Amino acid sequence: MQADLTLKSGRRGATLDIQLLILVGILVLVMAVSTALTPRFLSYVNMINVLMQVAMIMLTGSAAVLLMIAGAFDLSVGMVLALTGVMYAFMSKNGIPTPLALVLSILIGSGFGLANGALVVGLKITPVIATLGTMYVAQGLAFIVAWIDGGANVTTGLPRDFEVFGRTMVGPIPLFLLIVFALILIFYFLFAKTNLRKYAFAIGGNQTAARLSGLKVGGVVLALYVLVGTLTGFAGMTLASRMGSGSPKVGTGFEFDVIVAIVLGGTSIYGGEGSFLGMILGALIIGFVGNTLNLLNVMFFYQTVLKGLILVGAVLLMRQLRSR
Amino acid sequence: MKRALTLAVVLVLGLLLLANAFAGGQGDAGKKSLKIGKIPITMQANYHQAHVKHLIAYAKEKYNADVTVIDGEFSTEASVKGVETFIAQGVNGILLHSLDEKVNDQMVKAARKAKIPIVTFYIPTFSRLVPHLQINEAETSFQMGKVAALKWREWYPNKPIKIGVIDYLTVEIVQKHRTGPFIAGVLSVDPTAQVVSKLEGSANVQKAMAAMQDMLQAHPEVNLVYGANADHALGALAALENAGRGKAVNGKCLTEIVIGTDATEGELAKLYNPSSSFKITQGLQPRVNAIAEMDLLYNCITGAQNPDAWIQIDTFNKFISYWDTPIEEAQKFIEDQYFTKLDLKSAASK
Numbered sequence: 001m002q003a004d005l006t007l008k009s010g011r012r013g014a015t016l017d018i019q020l021l022i023l024v025g026i027l028v029l030v031m032a033v034s035t036a037l038t039p040r041f042l043s044y045v046n047m048i049n050v051l052m053q054v055a056m057i058m059l060t061g062s063a064a065v066l067l068m069i070a071g072a073f074d075l076s077v078g079m080v081l082a083l084t085g086v087m088y089a090f091m092s093k094n095g096i097p098t099p100l101a102l103v104l105s106i107l108i109g110s111g112f113g114l115a116n117g118a119l120v121v122g123l124k125i126t127p128v129i130a131t132l133g134t135m136y137v138a139q140g141l142a143f144i145v146a147w148i149d150g151g152a153n154v155t156t157g158l159p160r161d162f163e164v165f166g167r168t169m170v171g172p173i174p175l176f177l178l179i180v181f182a183l184i185l186i187f188y189f190l191f192a193k194t195n196l197r198k199y200a201f202a203i204g205g206n207q208t209a210a211r212l213s214g215l216k217v218g219g220v221v222l223a224l225y226v227l228v229g230t231l232t233g234f235a236g237m238t239l240a241s242r243m244g245s246g247s248p249k250v251g252t253g254f255e256f257d258v259i260v261a262i263v264l265g266g267t268s269i270y271g272g273e274g275s276f277l278g279m280i281l282g283a284l285i286i287g288f289v290g291n292t293l294n295l296l297n298v299m300f301f302y303q304t305v306l307k308g309l310i311l312v313g314a315v316l317l318m319r320q321l322r323s324r
Numbered sequence: 325m326k327r328a329l330t331l332a333v334v335l336v337l338g339l340l341l342l343a344n345a346f347a348g349g350q351g352d353a354g355k356k357s358l359k360i361g362k363i364p365i366t367m368q369a370n371y372h373q374a375h376v377k378h379l380i381a382y383a384k385e386k387y388n389a390d391v392t393v394i395d396g397e398f399s400t401e402a403s404v405k406g407v408e409t410f411i412a413q414g415v416n417g418i419l420l421h422s423l424d425e426k427v428n429d430q431m432v433k434a435a436r437k438a439k440i441p442i443v444t445f446y447i448p449t450f451s452r453l454v455p456h457l458q459i460n461e462a463e464t465s466f467q468m469g470k471v472a473a474l475k476w477r478e479w480y481p482n483k484p485i486k487i488g489v490i491d492y493l494t495v496e497i498v499q500k501h502r503t504g505p506f507i508a509g510v511l512s513v514d515p516t517a518q519v520v521s522k523l524e525g526s527a528n529v530q531k532a533m534a535a536m537q538d539m540l541q542a543h544p545e546v547n548l549v550y551g552a553n554a555d556h557a558l559g560a561l562a563a564l565e566n567a568g569r570g571k572a573v574n575g576k577c578l579t580e581i582v583i584g585t586d587a588t589e590g591e592l593a594k595l596y597n598p599s600s601s602f603k604i605t606q607g608l609q610p611r612v613n614a615i616a617e618m619d620l621l622y623n624c625i626t627g628a629q630n631p632d633a634w635i636q637i638d639t640f641n642k643f644i645s646y647w648d649t650p651i652e653e654a655q656k657f658i659e660d661q662y663f664t665k666l667d668l669k670s671a672a673s674k
Binding site: 038040043045046049052053143147150151152153155156157158160167239242243244245247248249250251252291294295296297299300301 | 521524528529530534539542558588664666
């Protein structure tokens with residue numbers, strides 16, 4: 001018997017709308033305060049800078065938000081980001097045509113997603129442990145590959161077209177940003193218009209009920225992990241192309257940036273509820289706050305304190321709303 | 325069955341213990357090699373990988389010493405565990421490069437309590453307890469600042485110097501040995517120069533790039549960009565290049581001079597590219613430091629140097645600039661120090 005996969009009661013839907021409105025309000029407030037504090041904030045170049053800085057978070061978050069709604073999450077994204085970037089550089093440097101290296105590095109990300117899914121779904125390992133394990137594996141591999149190359153980064157001897165994808169401009173807009181936003185739009189469509197969203201909510205809401213209703217829970221979760229891995233692979237490759245090198249040290253803390261954006265956007269870490277648009281807004285809020293503090297030359301330590309306070313404050317606010 | 329299995333396991337363990345005891349005895353017949361424990365602050369950087377490689381080779385060749393390495397993982401906890409492990413193993417000497425002077429005191433006291441000589445590198449003990457090897461980076465950092473300021477004044481006497489730093493705020497000694505002296509070097513040429521921005525790079529090229537993007541937005545007038553390590557400098561350069569800057573014509577920088585630290589292959593490839601504004605760096609010398617460190621420790625082991633007396637031995641970095649250091653000299657430097665096979669001329673022309 002097919003369960004009723006209607007996602008939200010009227011009350012829950014209304015709560016989500018209010019959460020989104022609050023997030024929009026916070027974003028507008030942040031931008032208004034930033035504009036008042038520093039005249040250089042509200043400029044085209046600065047807006048593009050911030051978008052470039054949060055683009056990878058939003059891209060990985062596009063699939064990760066669905067995963068979290070389904071009650072799982074992925075701690076390995078930071079190190080998979082690093083590994084795919086290092087592999088893209090290593091392969092390009094060692095004779096593999098750059099376009100092929102680009103595709104292969106994305107597939108490496110997919111491979112890690114598959115591994116995560118297999119561990120969680122197939123071997124029933126809790127997502128924290130499974131993805132922590134693959135995180136360490138990816139981190140170690142990234143350093144090993146760089147070491148095989150002869151050092152701690154893959155920086156020299158890269159072909160000229162290595163940086164093309166990350167640095168080409170289409171008019172005033174970076175090409176990679178256009179592609180990232182196209183991908184995000186595709187995922188928004190997946191989120192808003194397809195059954196994948198319904199399944200994620202159903203699984204996150206009550207996994208047993210979802211299974212009993214005939215939903216292939218394992219298949220859906222596996223697919224989501226593969227999607228997260230694929231998008232992370234794309235992000236890692238793009239970052240390496242922008243930087244002009246493959247570094248095992250990028251991506252440190254990236255998994256938490258993604259989780260912060262998702263949680264700030266109203267997604268519950270227990271699964272069952274969440275918002276794609278909320279994730280986008282959450283990423284933008286964190287991005288603009290960090291950007292403003294840098295523009296104002298505020299010391300780094302205060303930035304991390306503020307990030308923590310914003311996250312906790314937002315979660316408390318959301319919880320208040322839910323309890324009404 | 326179970327009893328037989330247990331008996332078999334006990335028997336095997338007993339045999340192994342006996343074998344171990346006899347092996348130690350047989351080893352005494354020949355010259356026993358020294359056991360040295362090395363704790364680098366991290367193995368995630370070119371410099372430290374090369375340092376360890378040189379150390380292992382030199383220690384074996386000169387002193388018949390076997391070096392075991394425990395990665396400090398940029399963490400005091402990992403360093404403490406490393407020292408404890410080496411004490412438990414009863415090594416003949418320990419080489420320590422850790423983050424915190426005060427925690428160093430505790431680790432050193434523990435080693436000395438176990439009568440194991442220990443030498444610190446780059447970051448000393450707070451109480452100056454044991455011999456220490458120090459890279460005198462302050463001199464080279466000062467020189468870099470001075471040369472950068474002189475060049476800028478030579479090219480653009482009407483453009484005031486504005487310094488931007490991608491810094492390492494969480495590591496105090498970097499302020500003392502690198503950033504501070506660099507700024508002092510600039511000010512020694514132009515006392516009106518200003519530090520317009522100091523942002524954290526976290527030893528991460530991506531974070532350095534993002535920080536530099538923000539710095540360019542807030543202070544587009546910045547014209548001396550200093551990175552406290554290679555990742556910071558290269559991340560800053562990537563941001564500049566993305567913004568259409570980072571350029572030079574035949575070595576004359578157009579909008580800024582980028583100054584780095586470490587002289588990694590990546591840095592030198594950019595430095596010797598006449599079209600890049602990355603033009604100055606200082607090369608840490610892992611071979612020089614590894615030899616000096618091992619020699620000092622050996623003297624402590626033999627008693628030639630009092631292992632409980634403070635003494636500081638200084639080594640120096642190599643100043644490298646596009647204008648003053650021929651590329652052949654830099655090529656030899658990275659081959660000698662970093663085991664590299666990179667053809668610098670070819671890399672710099674890309």
